[in-house]
Amino acid sequence: MTMQSGRIAVFQLDNFQQSPFGKYFVKLARELRSRCLDVDLITTSDLGLDALPNDVGRILIGQPRGRFPPHFKGLPELVTYLREKSPDAVIANTTPFIIVAVLAKILARSKVKILANFHTPLSWEIGGNMHRISRAYPYVLPFILGKAHQVIAVSNQVADDCTAVTGYPREKIAIQSWAVVTDEDLGRASPLA
Numbered sequence: 378m379t380m381q382s383g384r385i386a387v388f389q390l391d392n393f394q395q396s397p398f399g400k401y402f403v404k405l406a407r408e409l410r411s412r413c414l415d416v417d418l419i420t421t422s423d424l425g426l427d428a429l430p431n432d433v434g435r436i437l438i439g440q441p442r443g444r445f446p447p448h449f450k451g452l453p454e455l456v457t458y459l460r461e462k463s464p465d466a467v468i469a470n471t472t473p474f475i476i477v478a479v480l481a482k483i484l485a486r487s488k489v490k491i492l493a494n495f496h497t498p499l500s501w502e503i504g505g506n507m508h509r510i511s512r513a514y515p516y517v518l519p520f521i522l523g524k525a526h527q528v529i530a531v532s533n534q535v536a537d538d539c540t541a542v543t544g545y546p547r548e549k550i551a552i553q554s555w556a557v558v559t560d561e562d563l564g565r566a567s568p569l570a
Contacts, residue, residue, distance in 0.1 A: 384415040384462060386436075388448075388455070388478050389470035406433050417464070419455065421447035446509060448477045452484070459485035466490040466526075472499065473508050476517065479524045490526035498538035518543040529553050 387402060406416045410432060417434035420426070421442075426435050436458060438451025459467075459481055467489055469478035475493040482489055499518070503511045510517070522528055522545045529551045530536035536550040 383413075383465040384417065385409050386417040386419050386458070386462070386464045386467045387470065388419040388467055388474045403430060406430060414465075417458075417462070419458065419467075421451060446473065448473050452477055452481055455481040456485045459487040459489055463487070464489055466492055468492045468494055470494045471496055472502060472514065472518070473510060475525070476510070476521050479521045483524065491524065493522060493525040493528045495528070495530045495535050495539055498535055499542040500538050503542070515542055519545065527551060 387405065389402070402418060406418075407430070409416045410430075415434065416432075417436055418426075418429060419436040419438060421437070421439040423437055426437070429435060436454075438454040438458075439447025439449075440451075443450070455477060458464075467478050467482075469475040469491060472495065475491070475495075478491050479493075481487075482491055499514055502508065503514055506512070522543060528539070528545060528549060530539060531552075531554055533552060536547060536552060539545055539550060540547040
């Protein structure tokens, strides 16, 4: 399947300027644009947004920043984005962003495909209390991953750990370095109701 036109959103880390995912995003955006896809970056920090290619949309959510995590604070804005822009897919990088993307999909009653992209072992995130919600992952993620169209891990170790923590079937987790997305990923699953 080759996508002729459409819109892909990438929902990722708070600090585009300093994250390795942010630096890689420019390459990913170039790849997706070569497939005639419109690309939007959805983020919770304006750091580095001025360095994005001109043909990439910039959506800043969860402002002003405060004690409440901005990606969760930005949930209503993400719901509005999904309703107004109707992207074909949202690539959600890292666990809190995956959770928010799936919740936004449900609230927007959208048929958007969520590609849940894991970069670190969940047990490491839980053990290190990496995010405020980390300890709830074993309880929350089985539901969340069931609503994603594709679960992607950057390595076998990350995929195995995801299965161990959530019970999500290992054979359903694709292994891809970084956030490379194939046409097969975009077309793999039928839309959820």
